[in-house]
Amino acid sequence: MASLEVTYSSSSLSSPSFPFSQLISFSKKVTLVRFPNAVVSPPKLKLQAFGKTRATATVHSAKQAAGIVKEVLPPALDSTSEPPPFFDGTTRLYISYTCPYAQRVWITRNCKGLQGQIKLVPLDRQNRPDWYGEKINPTNKVPSLEHKNEVKGESLDLIKYIDNHFEGPSLFPDDPAKKEFAEVLLSYTDMFNEAVFSSFKVDGSEAGAAFDYIETALSKFEDGPFFLDQFSLVDIAYAPFIERFQPFLLDVKKYDITEDRPKLAAWIEEMDKNEAYKQTRREPKELVEIYKKRFLAQL
Numbered sequence: 001m002a003s004l005e006v007t008y009s010s011s012s013l014s015s016p017s018f019p020f021s022q023l024i025s026f027s028k029k030v031t032l033v034r035f036p037n038a039v040v041s042p043p044k045l046k047l048q049a050f051g052k053t054r055a056t057a058t059v060h061s062a063k064q065a066a067g068i069v070k071e072v073l074p075p076a077l078d079s080t081s082e083p084p085p086f087f088d089g090t091t092r093l094y095i096s097y098t099c100p101y102a103q104r105v106w107i108t109r110n111c112k113g114l115q116g117q118i119k120l121v122p123l124d125r126q127n128r129p130d131w132y133g134e135k136i137n138p139t140n141k142v143p144s145l146e147h148k149n150e151v152k153g154e155s156l157d158l159i160k161y162i163d164n165h166f167e168g169p170s171l172f173p174d175d176p177a178k179k180e181f182a183e184v185l186l187s188y189t190d191m192f193n194e195a196v197f198s199s200f201k202v203d204g205s206e207a208g209a210a211f212d213y214i215e216t217a218l219s220k221f222e223d224g225p226f227f228l229d230q231f232s233l234v235d236i237a238y239a240p241f242i243e244r245f246q247p248f249l250l251d252v253k254k255y256d257i258t259e260d261r262p263k264l265a266a267w268i269e270e271m272d273k274n275e276a277y278k279q280t281r282r283e284p285k286e287l288v289e290i291y292k293k294r295f296l297a298q299l
């Protein structure tokens with residue numbers, strides 16, 4: 001059982017409406033993400049989490065409890081930057097701030113409260129340092145994870161690897177039916193993305209079937225707004241892409257992906273509240289501009 005001393009001074013914390021599902025601590029020792037069975041006993045905030053992440057927590061402040069404490073993000077390294085001292089025992093996550101694949105792994109790291117254990121190394125993809133391809137990842141792609149003197153790539157492998165090899169609450173279900181569905185959904189992500197990308201060349205509504213698949217998937221388990229009821233790696237795998245598809249399709253194709261898809265609308269709303277995810281997000285305007293340059297130039 002992990003515990004964390006807390007003093008708090010916010011009436012919102014003792015309110016039953018406080019979003020316990022969003023709790024994230026940035027303490028190195030304690031990671032608190034989901035409290036489906038939270039027991040609150042004001043005035044001292046006490047949270048009891050059951051299941052995999054048994055923990056009692058007291059929280060330093062409302063801000064910290066809600067995960068609002070912002071990590072100061074390091075500047076992106078470019079071709080003029082000194083390389084980090086590779087393979088010195090530090091765990092490093094190489095990302096680009098605008099890459100949705102890298103964002104999946106970054107969200108996973110944040111959700112597990114691993115900000116102190118996995119160092120972010122953002123790269124400038126337009127002016128990438130040579131040492132990255134030479135020493136870290138010969139494919140030159142982000143994300144890569146340097147851990148225990150090895151480098152691993154591929155975002156879907158990395159989110160599972162981080163979930164399995166680091167502390168923090170599990171982000172994958174135990175229930176066999178949910179596990180099986182999780183794998184189905186994870187293996188659909190590339191197809192989903194491809195279907196939406198190809199709709200960019202025609203009419204946004206061509207992507208309708210792909211979003212209908214998501215709507216149906218979100219309806220399978222009825223107890224929560226997430227794909228597997230509880231927030232999981234599946235939500236993390238889809239979020240960075242839907243975050244881009246929604247504003248781009250609306251702006252460029254005048255296609256609203258949430259129209260007649262109430263589950264998807266509720267999922268987006270719920271994801272928007274997740275502080276660990278929020279810290280990885282860019283302005284929708286910036287994302288739309290990136291997509292316009294990338295996709296509209298090809299037309």
Ligand SMILES: N[C@@H](CCC(=O)N[C@@H](CS)C(=O)NCC(=O)O)C(=O)O
Nearest residue numbers: 099100101140141142143154155156
């Ligand atoms: N399948 C890979 C895709 C990673 C990927 O395509 N990353 C892009 C950035 S979003 C990249 O690094 N592309 C190579 C480049 O920019 O030169 C994964 O899931 O990690």
